[in-house]
Amino acid sequence: MxxxxxxxxxxxxxxxxxxxxxxxxxxxxxxxxxxxxxxxxxxxxxxxxxxxxxxxxxxxxxxxxxxxxxxxxxxxxxxxxxxxxxxxxxxxxxxxxxxxxxxxxxxxxxxxxxxxxxxxAPAHADEAAGLAPPEPATPVLSTTASGMQVYACEYDAGHRLAWAFQYPEALLFDAGGTLVVRHGAGPSWEALDGSRVTGKKLAEAPGTHPGSVPQLLLAATPAATGTLAGVRFVQRLDTAGGTPPATTCTTEHAVGRFPYFARYVFLK
Structure with a gap:
């Protein structure tokens, strides 16, 4: 590369x-x-x-x-x-x-x-072509996120210890570098004015860097008022990092936090 x-x-x-x-x-x-x-x-x-x-x-x-x-x-x-x-x-x-x-x-x-x-980090719009909303929608907020993908060491279906995804933790910044949204479990996004949306995955595409979490399209439950009012879709794009190491974990319930970057676009 x-x-x-x-x-x-x-x-x-x-x-x-x-x-x-x-x-x-x-x-x-x-x-x-x-x-x-x-x-x-x-x-x-x-x-x-x-x-x-x-x-x-x-x-x-x-x-x-x-x-x-x-x-x-x-x-x-x-x-x-x-x-x-x-x-x-x-x-x-x-x-x-x-x-x-x-x-x-x-x-x-x-x-x-x-x-x-x-x-x-460079944009990869062509790689996210399959993540367009299923109906017309207009971007209202584009942010850059840095944070952690949190995993726990748990037994899988084969009774082997493996990293299992739990939730994200990230801060989202606008183009001017101002913190505007906090991202957490749910998944959820909460603006500094208190408006909040949660998401449900509709589609995914491979991450833009090796060993990265996938890019996503999510349907959002719109907030009534505030920065995120009316947001119906959230895209996670240009992802880097966020995946656990290839080596398996060894301690049940141990927590692993792996840094990642991404762009989040909110659409009405």
Missing amino acids: RAKRGICNLERIDSRALVRDKAREFPFVLGQPLYVGSTQVNINPVAIRRSPLRPPTIAAASAAIVISGLQPAPSASSVDEIDFTRPSPDLRGRSAMPSRSPTRDMLLALAASLYCAAFT
């Missing part, structure tokens, strides 16, 4: 909001490439401006995101995951703010780059 490049403007990203909204969204791995399914996401360095009076902000005008199909993801046991919702170990017992640690700065940059990666 040929590498695909895109440029994302970082000037408008509020790093503090980014940390608040995304700290629990991704298993960040410091110093190692991020894998989305079998796709490796290489993130170029992003400059960070630090101030003793406030949390760091993204200073770079833009950053290049390179998404290229490479080797399969390493097993979970081969990487060290970092939880940056806790203070960095090298700052415990000191007066400095946790947000000023080098580790946290790098994770802020990584979070911003992941945020941008969803916007720079």
Whole structure:
């Protein structure tokens, strides 16, 4: 697969909001490439401006995101995951703010780059040709999502342990980078104004990247008022990631969370 490049403007990203909204969204791995399914996401360095009076902000005008199909993801046991919702170990017992640690700065940059990666992934409209609504419908909201597909380790019909899909968790952003919808179990989509729709799958197509969740067309139960009022269909397009590793799980009821990106289009 040929590498695909895109440029994302970082000037408008509020790093503090980014940390608040995304700290629990991704298993960040410091110093190692991020894998989305079998796709490796290489993130170029992003400059960070630090101030003793406030949390760091993204200073770079833009950053290049390179998404290229490479080797399969390493097993979970081969990487060290970092939880940056806790203070960095090298700052415990000191007066400095946790947000000023080098580790946290790098994770802020990584979070911003992941945020941008969803916007720079190429569209594959032709691959979603079979996902048109069965009746005329007009797009009213197009969003880019980043989040997790959540699985549980359960016994299948053959009494073998395997990952079983449970529910999605994702944040949906409009073209300006503003959070507009939260996606969760049901599946459901809830706008910030409280309007909410649930969906029922009508059709699916293969994901646009190897090892990705499928693209979907869903019928929606329309909300009466608000941002999602009158929405009758939801499309999940341009998916990347979200599938469990090929290796089987070994502990019953264990939970696995696998990052994914997608576009969600809401139609009336």
